[in-house]
Amino acid sequence: MFTYQHRVQFYETDLMGIVHHGNYLRLFEEARVAWAVEKKLLSYDKESASHFAVLETHVRHVKPAVFGDLLEIELQTKIEKLRIIFEYKMYAQSRGRELVATATTVHVALDSNLKVMRPLEEVKKVMEGEKWIETWL
Amino acid sequence: MFTYQHRVQFYETDLMGIVHHGNYLRLFEEARVAWAVEKKLLSYDKESASHFAVLETHVRHVKPAVFGDLLEIELQTKIEKLRIIFEYKMYAQSRGRELVATATTVHVALDSNLKVMRPLEEVKKVMEGEKWIETWL
Amino acid sequence: MFTYQHRVQFYETDLMGIVHHGNYLRLFEEARVAWAVEKKLLSYDKESASHFAVLETHVRHVKPAVFGDLLEIELQTKIEKLRIIFEYKMYAQSRGRELVATATTVHVALDSNLKVMRPLEEVKKVMEGEKWIETWL
């Protein structure tokens, strides 16, 4: 299971004292990018041949995240025709691994002209090695 | 129909040249807050008696928004027991009113101790005057 | 005197209940862009021939800005050889026009290859019509 950690910063909180709900999608993206780098689908050093555009995002908030929380994000992913689907679970590692949020994001691959393309062979190959648990969320 | 306008700024775009998907929830919040102020449920000048916590967000992206776009957001809202539901349509007013995104956010009212409470009478009263179109999104 | 108004949003505050200091540069940029659009140096509709890169920023905080504040930003600008200099005063219009912050930003024009260029004639022409008060900040 791929996991990613993020320490909550002051600038991610709002006047309610909690992480602003708009910032969760940033944290899920951090996890997705780190996953893609680990799978060599994306590099921090050079431009990649394709980008994953965001079609849809769905976040369910369970508990607030607060300043200083060490958040741990687990993700799973699969392809459905042209669509690449990610599911996420976010835990507050620093508070007894309490579930903070779950989410789904749906993507398509874009070529360098920003046209929708079939996922590259290298993407499909990586996906074949990924586990997907239907009842995960 | 309540509408809200927002001009896209440089800092809302990312290296793809489009508004980063994480920023849409900020724009829907701007619209929701402006609606609540117009309905006198919230004031820009003083603390309000209750807050709407965010339970769930769901955004569907149709077309990218870009720097300089004048975005227009329409919203509708209803109460279902403890849940307050908003739906949004976002258009690029500056590009032939092209549909950019649709979204749903689900909220509950919190008291000053951040406990879930029944929506205040004033909230219910406002909601009775709101129209909800079932087939809107 | 060019002025620009911005209503403070929830997502711009942090857990201290005030606008996060990192967000002030965004508001000064909003004002700078609105000024450039008014002077026809920049358009919200099409790509501009040159960009102003940021060399230096300097912000002095006087009073905190809070959620709901209607901020008013005044700016003045001048050219010094290759450098384009802006100074800003930010007031809380909604709280007796209290001074919130002052700032300076220094820029250079970049061509489409991101190389430093002399400010375009149209920029120089606009600047000749601008007033600069030496003792402003």
Place this chain on the structure above:
Amino acid sequence: MFTYQHRVQFYETDLMGIVHHGNYLRLFEEARVAWAVEKKLLSYDKESASHFAVLETHVRHVKPAVFGDLLEIELQTKIEKLRIIFEYKMYAQSRGRELVATATTVHVALDSNLKVMRPLEEVKKVMEGEKWIETWL
């Protein structure tokens, strides 16, 4: 010398393909907070007795930072009466340790009523152990 590392994310870039200048202050804050935690002046787990308000920020940009950069921030700090001063150097660790930016931020300690207070004894004690190089920036 205290150092802090930050990996540049998509959401920190803008349409110019570089980190938006408004985001640098967030990264310097991350470094400052990590330093304060290491020195036990701040905890990620509980509220601290004092906060450092931001009086002034000054950033000088040398080279752009881009997506994927592993940024390394060095900082030094000293007290001058009520003022706590930090200086920062930011390098692109991933690109031959190229200097990206330098910065200064000036702070005062606030008590729980947000009144300016003398820096706590524990802060002064930590500061006595810090090195300050006058010619650093």
